[in-house]
Amino acid sequence: xxxxxxxxxxxxxxxxxxxxxxxxxxxxxxxxxxxxxxxxxxxxxxxxxxxxxxxxxxxxxxxxxxxxxxxxxxxxxxxxxxxxxxxxxxxxxxxxxxxxxxxxxxxxxxxxxxxxxxxxxxxxxxxxxxxxxxxxxxxxxxxxxxxxxxxxxxxxxxxxxxxxxxxxxxxxxxxxxxxxxxxxxxxxxxxxxxxxxxxxxxxxxxxxxxxxxxxxxxxxxxxxxxxxxxxxxxxxxxxxxxxxxxxxxxxxxxxxxxxxxxxxxxxxx
Amino acid sequence: xxxxxxxxxxxxxxxxxxxxxxxxxxxxxxxxxxxxxxxxxxxxxxxxxxxxxxxxxxxxxxxxxxxxxxxxxxxxxxxxxxxxxxxxxxxxxxxxxxxxxxxxxxxxxxxxxxxxxxxxxxxxxxxxxxxxxxxxxxxxxxxxxxxxxxxxxxxxxxxxxxxxxxxxxxxxxxxxxxxxxxxxxxxxxxxxxxxxxxxxxxxxxxxxxxxxxxxxxxxxxxxxxxxxxxxxxxxxxxxxxxxxxxxxxxxxxxxxxxxxxxx
Numbered sequence: 001x002x003x004x005x006x007x008x009x010x011x012x013x014x015x016x017x018x019x020x021x022x023x024x025x026x027x028x029x030x031x032x033x034x035x036x037x038x039x040x041x042x043x044x045x046x047x048x049x050x051x052x053x054x055x056x057x058x059x060x061x062x063x064x065x066x067x068x069x070x071x072x073x074x075x076x077x078x079x080x081x082x083x084x085x086x087x088x089x090x091x092x093x094x095x096x097x098x099x100x101x102x103x104x105x106x107x108x109x110x111x112x113x114x115x116x117x118x119x120x121x122x123x124x125x126x127x128x129x130x131x132x133x134x135x136x137x138x139x140x141x142x143x144x145x146x147x148x149x150x151x152x153x154x155x156x157x158x159x160x161x162x163x164x165x166x167x168x169x170x171x172x173x174x175x176x177x178x179x180x181x182x183x184x185x186x187x188x189x190x191x192x193x194x195x196x197x198x199x200x201x202x203x204x205x206x207x208x209x210x211x212x213x214x215x216x217x218x219x220x221x222x223x224x225x226x227x228x229x230x231x232x233x234x235x236x237x238x239x240x241x242x243x244x245x246x247x248x249x250x251x252x253x254x255x256x257x258x259x260x261x262x263x264x265x266x267x268x269x
Numbered sequence: 270x271x272x273x274x275x276x277x278x279x280x281x282x283x284x285x286x287x288x289x290x291x292x293x294x295x296x297x298x299x300x301x302x303x304x305x306x307x308x309x310x311x312x313x314x315x316x317x318x319x320x321x322x323x324x325x326x327x328x329x330x331x332x333x334x335x336x337x338x339x340x341x342x343x344x345x346x347x348x349x350x351x352x353x354x355x356x357x358x359x360x361x362x363x364x365x366x367x368x369x370x371x372x373x374x375x376x377x378x379x380x381x382x383x384x385x386x387x388x389x390x391x392x393x394x395x396x397x398x399x400x401x402x403x404x405x406x407x408x409x410x411x412x413x414x415x416x417x418x419x420x421x422x423x424x425x426x427x428x429x430x431x432x433x434x435x436x437x438x439x440x441x442x443x444x445x446x447x448x449x450x451x452x453x454x455x456x457x458x459x460x461x462x463x464x465x466x467x468x469x470x471x472x473x474x475x476x477x478x479x480x481x482x483x484x485x486x487x488x489x490x491x492x493x494x495x496x497x498x499x500x501x502x503x504x505x506x507x508x509x510x511x512x513x514x515x516x517x518x519x520x521x522x523x524x525x526x527x528x529x530x531x532x
Contacts, residue, residue: 031449039456042472043463050327050467051319060322182300186307193311203318 010107011115018119034080034127041076044198045069061202071200073140074225077152079197080128081121082159082224089116090171091180099264110168110257117164121157145230152228158242159224162216163191165249172253175260196222216245279376280384287387301390305349309342309397312462327466333494334464336405339398340423340493341462341486346391346398347427348434348458354386356438356454360447366530379520383435415493422489425505430485432512433457439516442523461485481508 022029052058052065063071090113093099102109132149135141170183177183192198194217201209201222212218219242226232291298316338320331329337359382362368371381402423406416437454441447457480465473465487476483481504488501 025446025449027444028446028449032452035449035456036452039459043459046468046472047326047463049469051323054323054325054327058323177296178294179297182297182304186300186304189304189308189311193315198315199318203322205318205321 011111011118014107014112014115015119015122018116019123022120022123033124037076037079040079040197041072044072044075048072061200063200063202068200069140070229071225073135074152074228075197075221077128077132077135077228078156078159078221078224080124080131081153081156083163083191083197083220089113090168091174091177094172094174094260094264095178097265110253113168113171114164121160125153143230148228148230151234152224155227155234155239156224158239158246159219162242162246162249163220165246165253166216169249169253169256172256172260175256175263191217191220194218195220196225216242219245276376276380279380283385284387284389288389291389298390301388302393305346305391305394306397309394309401312338312342313401327464329464329466329494332405332408336402336409336494337464337486337490338462339401339405340426340490342398343402343423344426344430344486345458345462346394347423348430350388350391352383352431352434354388355383356434356451358386359383359438360441360451363441363447363527364445364530368527369529372524372527378524379435379516383431383438409494411493414496419493422493425509426485426489429481429505429509429512430458430461432509432516433480433482433485436512436516436519439519439523442526457482461487464490477504481512484508 048065048068051060052068058064060068093102093109099109102112132141132144136144166187167184170180170187173183174180194212194215196218197220201212201218204212209218219238223232223238227234227238232238313335316334317331319326320334324330326334359368362371362382368382371385372378374381402419406419411419434454434457437457438447438450441450444450460476461482465477465483468476468483473483484501484505488505491498491501
């Protein structure tokens with residue numbers, strides 16, 4: 001019982017420390033994490049306004065103007081909750097030899113970074129709630145259902161865990177690579193393009209959508225948006241598929257970690 | 270003339286050392302090429318997918334907008350190759366005090382700050398972006414004048430983008446953690462990747478007159494597509510001159526503000 005309490009205390013303390021680190025430079029956090037999502041939404045709003053204003057009553061693959069903006073507003077919320085985490089420190093810890101500390105501490109590497117991730121998620125959840133309230137106040141979310149919000153958040157937490165395991169994977173590849181930011185950027189470009197964050201997947205060629213269904217990408221944006229909108233039930237097969245991807249990535253991460261540790265030279269020690 | 274020769278000589282050494290560094294990490298070198306190509310592909314494919322469902326965006330049809338995107342990819346490519354790496358190093362140099370050594374060098378500090386690191390892997394993608402630009406240029410049947418002016422217009426656009434980014438980056442001198450400024454800089458770049466007519470009139474005015482990011486691509490491409498819009502080129506040149514003056518003023522203020530963390 002004592003051991004379990006001590007363990008919970010370590011998690012809580014690490015979450016608190018990460019929270020302090022994240023909020024220490026607030027302008028920096030805003031510019032790095034929230035700003036890009038807001039600008040992305042601003043561009044999409046203007047682009048679709050321009051497209052729909054050229055022809056009244058235009059419907060594109062089942063989306064009228066209001067539905068398209070609705071989709072992209074939820075995309076903004078999803079990007080804040082599920083897609084904001086970046087594994088900056090992970091790779092740096094490995095490259096600079098800082099993981100040596102974790103090897104002797106009673107709180108290991110993945111626990112520390114998972115606690116940091118939870119802290120980041122708590123902050124992002126708070127920010128996303130303010131965002132939803134603001135978007136609701138300007139009339140974009142007219143049919144906001146409480147249950148859809150709850151389901152959407154639960155679904156997004158699952159998606160964020162999948163994103164975390166993916167980011168963790170790119171981070172621990174630092175055992176072999178000098179720079180992992182390139183992999184992270186490739187992953188971000190692929191995720192933005194293939195997840196439905198830029199365009200609803202209905203606008204993509206049907207053959208591509210069929211292929212994408214076998215990848216984790218649509219679950220990063222398209223499905224969470226549809227759950228928030230109440231168009232897809234959270235009790236469909238989607239959560240199971242996400243869990244499948246989380247377990248797969250976690251197993252790969254475990255394998256990479258065990259292989260990487262054999263190569264680790266503790267630089268700077 | 271001697272001064273120019275000296276700077277070219279220094280720049281040659283910058284390229285040479287950047288190439289040597291890049292060659293030490295060959296896998297990274299290859300990954301960077303793929304990263305750029307995937308970005309180019311996703312930019313073009315996004316527009317193409319939209320045009321599968323609409324016939325025009327604003328006054329432009331698919332080929333015209335694809336030409337605009339290709340033009341911006343050429344500007345982006347120059348940016349990626351010549352200056353993009355330096356911004357990330359600048360925020361670190363200011364924080365750690367390594368900026369001291371840059372100020373002490375007998376060349377202009379702007380030159381050694383922003384032109385020191387060259388991403389040599391991006392040279393390999395030159396044919397990809399210029400291939401796209403030439404392809405869509407042929408699709409919209411550019412006239413001889415446009416073909417002749419095209420490389421100069423890409424250079425002019427790149428100059429404005431670079432000056433604006435230098436100005437934005439200078440704000441790092443006033444911040445404890447300057448990394449976020451790099452993300453702000455990238456957001457302005459994102460705004461410029463779409464033609465000016467998609468924005469509402471108020472934001473269009475703001476991003477043309479106050480922070481002229483919309484002139485980067487829209488001004489030259491409007492002129493190429495319709496030569497009667499030559500006034501756009503005047504705006505572009507004015508924006509470059511004004512940005513240069515602002516940069517010089519802000520840069521001097523920033524150097525006075527610099528506290529040298531290492532000292």
